[in-house]
Amino acid sequence: MYTMDGLIKALLDGDRNRAVAEAAALVSKGVSPDSIVLNGIDPAMNRLDAKCTIEQFNLLEIMLVGRCLTAVITEIFPNGIASSRDKGTVVIAALEGDVHDIGKNITKMLLASKGYHVIDCGKDCPVEKLAETALNEKADAVFVSGLITSVIPNVRKIKSQLEALGIGSISVVAGGAALKQSTPEHLNVDFVADNAFEGLHYLESKAAVSNN
Template identity: 40%
Template sequence: MTEKIPNTRELVVAITEGNNLEAVALARRLLDHGLDLETVVEEGLTKALESLSDKCGNDQFSLLEILLAGRAMMDVMEQVVSKHVCFSTLAMGKEQPVFVIGTIKGDMHDLGKNIVSMMLKVAGYRVIDLGKDVEPAKFIETAAAEQARYIGISSLITTTIPYVKEVKHLAVQEGMSDVKVLAGGAALRQAEPEQLNVDFVAQNVFHLLGYLKEEDEAKR
């Protein structure tokens, strides 16, 4: 009997339902059947995130549901996605560039930020994850203490944009204008860098990794 070829919609359902074993198995099968990694992440993990965000906005979720979905998503990242990232195309120098990341003040979402953190670690960065609801000044304090090359700001809520704008201003004020401030997330990716007072706005994690690769190669 011919094995049924899975599709990304099945992966979305497995993640949102918190079925981590099935989600991991489906992700592996999708890659084994020739689907590229970016499509698995964008059409599987990212779509699952969007589905969860919609439920959060409509109060159609329970905390347990979110926790189980988060576990399923991170299992897929750790057990499948991280095994298929091509290190040769990413930043793998002698020194690990430091990347400070967090969800900005006023936003408690962190599933998307966690995916980005995992991909950055796989790509060879030393990631300092500040968590969620992070004060703008905390990004700067940590970047200074850790001698970070990058600061990454995540948000799914448009009301946080004034806080996003503060980060680069504080960096310049502290003499850290060489630290690149990057932004991403549903609330931010439609904006231009100038509107957010940042150096780069990422449409997704692969867009971010492409930018970082160019930046790191330029510094060598």
């Protein structure tokens, strides 16, 4: 039997060493990285979200939690970066005006650990750079992560940038706290994922259709 309570508390305390130790203990008990993200990291972030409103935004506390999260992700996805092209290529970014990259990094690690080749354009990335990278890398899909609502106008431009380069048929998938509340029509994308796993399942379902 195991519980995620220790990990959730360590994350919210911003205690990196304890959070990494809790994550390592869960992994050694056979808990999957997927379960740690869904049942440990996501609930911790929901609690932090409820606490950190725009009026009560404690930057230091959030940065400590962010540092902790990054260390925990590296712990639970040790092979995440070593990806192949077996399943296809995905270009991922947080767009210009958005410096949040923790959720993007989790999504990247997850896709890479499942056999996708992931090109990371980083955070604060211009839409033009994202589209050019998709062209140069012959990407099968573009993933965009958005945590701040002011980035939505940039998200809406992705399709037209891809079309201008002649690659308008590439799937565009949106995720992250500010985008997942929206619809594909509003964001002008093909799919909006509630979490990283939904994005992965969408890619897998597209591949299943094209293999038939």
